[in-house]
Amino acid sequence: MWKEIPEKVSQEQITFDVRELEPILSGPSLKLPPYEPEMAKLKDGSYLYIRPLEKDEVPKLLPFVKKLLDVDHDFYDIVGVRVYGELLGWYRNRLKDPYFMIGTINGKLAGFANARVMNNGIHISLHSMAFVRGLRVGAIMYYAKAKYAFEKLGAKEWWATYESYNGFKRWGLGMAQPSYPWPDVQHELGGAKVYYVTKEYWDLSIKDYLKQLVKTELEPASAEVAEANKELIIPDSPVV
Numbered sequence: 228m229w230k231e232i233p234e235k236v237s238q239e240q241i242t243f244d245v246r247e248l249e250p251i252l253s254g255p256s257l258k259l260p261p262y263e264p265e266m267a268k269l270k271d272g273s274y275l276y277i278r279p280l281e282k283d284e285v286p287k288l289l290p291f292v293k294k295l296l297d298v299d300h301d302f303y304d305i306v307g308v309r310v311y312g313e314l315l316g317w318y319r320n321r322l323k324d325p326y327f328m329i330g331t332i333n334g335k336l337a338g339f340a341n342a343r344v345m346n347n348g349i350h351i352s353l354h355s356m357a358f359v360r361g362l363r364v365g366a367i368m369y370y371a372k373a374k375y376a377f378e379k380l381g382a383k384e385w386w387a388t389y390e391s392y393n394g395f396k397r398w399g400l401g402m403a404q405p406s407y408p409w410p411d412v413q414h415e416l417g418g419a420k421v422y423y424v425t426k427e428y429w430d431l432s433i434k435d436y437l438k439q440l441v442k443t444e445l446e447p448a449s450a451e452v453a454e455a456n457k458e459l460i461i462p463d464s465p466v467v
């Protein structure tokens with residue numbers, strides 16, 4: 228926009244260092260207490276090790292996630308492209324207060340989950356993915372991020388939505404999540420319906436989800452399992 232000035236000025240041009248613009252575009256980040264690594268025994272007896280994804284690991288993960296865009300079944304493509312955007316959004320400071328976790332089995336990438344803090348009450352569930360099928364890795368990843376939100380970050384409400392039938396079956400139905408009236412309330416993922424969990428409902432019921440429906444439990448990661456997962460191995464291509 229352009230408008231004539233109402234006063235004489237000593238400098239007609241004022242320049243800015245882009246570092247002065249960045250705080251306006253990205254805002255301050257919350258200091259979130261870290262997710263402490265956990266593990267869960269899987270159906271085949273192996274352990275899923277869940278830990279925070281480090282920001283400097285994002286470039287290593289992106290080429291793998293990019294390949295999900297070509298997986299045209301079970302909604303891996305649309306979830307993949309959204310996850311790609313969220314990883315870049317975090318890496319380039321264009322996503323407010325996200326948290327990311329990965330699950331590995333003997334170091335090999337097996338699962339992914341992320342969410343973000345919208346405000347001091349509501350956390351937005353973004354995505355969960357399984358890169359190994361049939362072991363309920365995805366179910367555990369989602370539970371782990373919701374547990375972190377409610378029990379460590381003090382979330383009062385968890386807002387989710389579902390692209391896929393598997394996701395809806397796992398958590399929308401599996402956790403018997405109610406929804407807000409739609410389209411009055413919309414999720415940031417495409418304006419879809421918001422399914423939600425309150426802290427009260429988490430404490431009353433959903434805490435038992437893993438035991439009831441996934442037949443496992445999350446426990447603090449043992450030194451042995453942490454050691455077995457020390458090195459992150461990212462497959463060349465997804466086999467899902």
Ligand SMILES: CC(C)(COP(=O)(O)OP(=O)(O)OC[C@H]1O[C@@H](n2cnc3c(N)ncnc32)[C@H](O)[C@@H]1OP(=O)(O)O)[C@@H](O)C(=O)NCCC(=O)NCCS
Binds near residue numbers: 301354357358367467
């Ligand atoms: C949704 C998702 C995370 C669930 O992961 P999960 O809990 O590990 O479960 P899976 O998808 O592997 O399997 C779902 C069911 O189908 C069966 N199944 C599906 N594909 C299978 C395969 N290729 N091999 C073996 N079993 C398979 C599983 O045995 C399982 O049955 P169960 O309910 O009796 O355990 C996963 O399907 C996924 O990543 N989908 C693409 C991304 C997505 O949709 N994310 C969620 C958005 S809402």
